[in-house]
Amino acid sequence: MAQVEIADPLYQAEKLTREYAARLGPSLIDDRILKEFDRIRDFITRDFADTLSERVDKYSELGSERVESLTGLVGDIDVVLTHISRDLDRCFEIEEGNTCRASPEAVDALRRVEDRVVEATGQKCIITTRSVAEVLNSLSSCIHRVADFLAETKAVSKRCSISEKSNPNNALVEACKAWDELVDKLDELRLYAPEDVIPLQGIIVDDELMMRVGSAAGHATHIDLEKGTLEYYDRDENVNIAMQNYFERYAGLDCVTSANGVNCKGVNKDNVKKVAKILAFATSKDFRLDNPESYYLGNERLTRFLSEHGIEVPIPKEQIQEVRNALKEYIAAVEEAIKEAPTRFKPRLEELAKEVDDVLKEVNKKIEELRPLVTS
């Protein structure tokens, strides 16, 4: 595990800042220490920043709003490091080591870093801030909180992962697995557009399950078991109406639909598995609503499955009458149209064709007569 941590640029940054802060204590500030600080700063603005950006993007795609505050984190850390660099230069001049005091600007910048960390992880990270070493130690603690929050994930099923550094809620893990299994079944029944299946995934961090439920941008879901909430993001009004109906009727949630999706209350450890399974029906729902003929009637696998499992399709009599009446009218109209076709339409059509040809001959003749007059 230690090797994994060292290889992870987020934990590397934490280790580098922590060890540097420890070394500052007994040492006087010299050229070597200043150069080493520059190397740490380079590492944070390159490797650390790149990895942080990748992980934040990954969580953002899953619809996590919590990580939004981390998008400006590198910038704020860099401000801390800029002020610390000035403080170190100042202390180098006056030959101070662990007593090198941190400037108010460095401390203010560190507080801004902490604000972002609290917003994302819910945890504070500043320990003490009197000296430069203490500010760097606190900064290391803040980076550690973020690294833990964005730690690499471990797969628990085909499409579900847990954040290894978090304490994933078992009810959410089981819910995600149940969703994953149902996705496979519905996919076998050809209820999904192939492109929608590829990006499906769920990540569990503590009491939160963040899911990607389709290929469209922002088609995500966020379940917070601690708050008892479900946020389903979708811009398709018909899909949102259907999903609200399913969440309320089959999982007992209390939901409100807006232009951006469905927000529900009432999620708990007892119904979260049902909620997750209902979400399997959100994928490609728009396609199924628009093309019921091909996804349902034209879908042999589905109709066979329904028949084999004794699932009867309710027959809406009124609407069937409507189709049948329209079909009868259609047949009558076509039959009427072609009834006299061979005896009346065709002979007359032949006469008209002959007349067209005769007129055409006449027109050709007139053109021949006129052409010499015009060209001369």
Add this chain to the structure above:
Amino acid sequence: MSVEGLVLNDYVDLQKDLVYLSRQLNSVIKNFDGIINQIKQDLTIPKESSKLSDEDFFKEFLKGPDIMTKIGRLDNIEENLTRLIIGLPTLFFRPYPRKTIESHEPDLYRRVKTLNDELSYFYSQFFKVEHPEIVSLKTQISRSLHRILSAANFDELLIKYFIGHE
């Protein structure tokens, strides 16, 4: 441009349209019996379906790919009806015969005008139920079928099966 030049231009335009119309009419005449037979054949399947009870009618639709074939039959019928009338409306919307032709050759002008009127009258008489009405009936069938499928709510049937009853 001289008066003769203007008249010649109008004759050349008229010539192009008559050539096109002649080709269309002769093509329809040549394939006429085949088209009518195909329409009759395509009508047999929806006619058989129309004799079934409501329940059997829907069950038949549930048999899978058959439904696509049936809807496809209606598409065939529509396509063939369109083949019968293709080209005929072309002349109606053109500003023929032109005044230049009328003044230059009144007899020919009258023949073209009469032909134009006859085609127009014939077209409207042939389809006692006009072609656009047939198209709208097919749209109505598709819409009704769409509503049936939405009302049947297959997703909800599966939710009940996989997740449990209300």
